[in-house]
Amino acid sequence: MLFPWTTLGSNINFCDALISGGTGPELGYFSEVGSGSIHFNFTIRGDKATASLFGDACQGLFLDQDRLFIGGNNTLLGPIKADFGVMTAAGARINGTLAPGLNFGHSLPKGKIDYEPRKFSGALGIVTQQVDILAELTALFHWYQQVRIGCISQTMEQKFVYESGLNIVELNYQERLSQLSRYVEALEGSLSIFSGSNKISNKETAEQRQLLEKWPKIQQQLATPKAFELLIPESLTNAIARKLSEGKLDYTVIIKGMDIEGKQKGKDWLNTIANGVRNIINSKIAMDG
Numbered sequence: 001m002l003f004p005w006t007t008l009g010s011n012i013n014f015c016d017a018l019i020s021g022g023t024g025p026e027l028g029y030f031s032e033v034g035s036g037s038i039h040f041n042f043t044i045r046g047d048k049a050t051a052s053l054f055g056d057a058c059q060g061l062f063l064d065q066d067r068l069f070i071g072g073n074n075t076l077l078g079p080i081k082a083d084f085g086v087m088t089a090a091g092a093r094i095n096g097t098l099a100p101g102l103n104f105g106h107s108l109p110k111g112k113i114d115y116e117p118r119k120f121s122g123a124l125g126i127v128t129q130q131v132d133i134l135a136e137l138t139a140l141f142h143w144y145q146q147v148r149i150g151c152i153s154q155t156m157e158q159k160f161v162y163e164s165g166l167n168i169v170e171l172n173y174q175e176r177l178s179q180l181s182r183y184v185e186a187l188e189g190s191l192s193i194f195s196g197s198n199k200i201s202n203k204e205t206a207e208q209r210q211l212l213e214k215w216p217k218i219q220q221q222l223a224t225p226k227a228f229e230l231l232i233p234e235s236l237t238n239a240i241a242r243k244l245s246e247g248k249l250d251y252t253v254i255i256k257g258m259d260i261e262g263k264q265k266g267k268d269w270l271n272t273i274a275n276g277v278r279n280i281i282n283s284k285i286a287m288d289g
Contacts, residue, residue, distance in 0.1 A: 009035030016041040016051040020060025022067040034072030044117045049183035050078035057136040058270040079129045120190040124207040130180045135277035137173045139270040141225040146232040151240045184215045235265040
């Protein structure tokens with residue numbers, strides 16, 4: 001999913017990723033992904049709980065965040081969480097969490113190790129990261145519903161386009177939830193292999209058991225982004241209305257031109273929606289230290 005002005009180079013694969021950031025269409029102001037870069041979204045096991053966030057929706061929608069720059073010929077190993085302002089060097093191998101600044105990535109050691117792909121490790125971290133994706137998609141869903149459709153669309157044609165966009169966001173949400181469910185269901189096989197083994201921590205096995213036990217209820221609560229609806233703040237609708245009354249009809253001009261108060265209230269609103277999604281996993285899977 002590409003936010004306004006994001007530019008992709010040639011010969012890339014950027015499936016299962018959201019990228020925002022940037023403040024305009026001028027060179028050096030928009031987020032971009034260099035030619036030849038690939039976001040790898042399958043694991044050796046064949047699961048796809050690997051979606052990545054480059055920036056986010058809750059802040060990126062307001063078109064006032066530092067851009068991201070993914071260098072050419074990057075190997076991007078999902079799931080990745082990259083903050084606004086992240087840059088990566090050309091030819092880098094990237095994974096994990098990226099802080100603002102120039103990231104050089106890392107290389108792999110030579111040789112081989114014994115590896116059993118049916119054994120999962122760091123499962124709770126993976127699930128938490130993927131729920132974070134769902135949280136951002138939920139915020140984006142309600143932005144389309146209440147801002148693009150509810151406030152900005154002025155014609156039937158605009159409304160049709162925005163409703164189509166809303167549908168795409170929901171389809172992406174359901175795809176991410178489906179892939180996450182497949183991942184959690186596979187933990188049963190992982191636990192059976194771990195049984196009697198002293199090569200895995202008690203914490204890991206306890207977290208995997210909790211995920212398996214509590215996932216049906218979690219999945220039910222995450223079933224649709226519609227469940228997290230929160231009314232748009234009046235200060236945000238007023239800020240948009242002022243731009244429309246000035247004759248500003250271009251979407252990006254409206255959003256960029258809003259006053260600081262309207263933008264901040266909007267960010268707080270979207271973060272509240274997103275945190276409602278995140279809190280489901282945080283409250284259900286509470287491990288003792």
